[in-house]
């Protein structure tokens with residue numbers, strides 16, 4: 735089996751000319767969901783200006799209710815790819831089921847596996863076969879062992895790279911949407927060579943908490959951040975309250991670099 739454990743330090747995952755976990759902190763930014771060509775273009779422009787290297791955005795969204803906005807699918811993938819290419823960004827987006835992995839892999843540079851499907855083994859195997867590196871969100875109540883077990887499915891299935899992403903756990907606390915687990919970032923760092931990103935947006939649940947959580951994650955040893963940002967959060971079709979305004983991305987990037995330089 736593929737050995738993911740060991741304390742020899744981070745082994746970077748290469749995506750194009752980017753090395754995630756290669757020493758420079760990496761920022762992935764963009765809307766929760768791709769909603770229109772203009773929206774994703776505005777987000778890509780702001781992301782690139784802030785120094786982000788990846789554009790995030792959902793084409794297929796794992797929503798709580800079937801009546802909730804499910805994403806624009808292939809149209810969203812096309813718009814996001816074009817916006818990313820215009821601004822020299824790489825694309826990271828979620829594949830929700832095994833059937834969509836090949837389509838997502840055709841348009842994206844990194845396949846995201848969401849928290850809700852972290853242990854969907856048929857999805858993990860399909861994502862691994864798609865030929866793209868995979869960003870693996872931690873499940874809402876997954877232990878580090880379970881998270882690394884899921885990563886092992888990807889590595890054993892032939893994924894050319896696996897990037898972990900801590901996005902907060904379900905807890906008793908209601909003042910945040912989820913509880914960002916900075917402890918598991920530090921613990922994972924001691925156990926595996928996989929790069930680790932942090933998503934401060936979903937645990938924050940509201941804009942004002944995103945940057946403090948981002949700083950905490952970097953201080954705990956994360957190799958970068960995956961953040962939601964939207965040109966007009968009040969009109970966002972999902973996760974608007976936690977979306978950064980586009981002109982906040984530069985401040986976030988500067989704080990990320992400042993904290994990173996001090997750890």
Ligand code: PEP
Nearest residue numbers: 766848849850871901936
């Ligand atoms: C997302 O990144 O938009 C998302 C759905 O994340 P998670 O799977 O962590 O909830």
Ligand code: MN
Nearest residue numbers: 766962972973
């Ligand atoms: Mn979201």
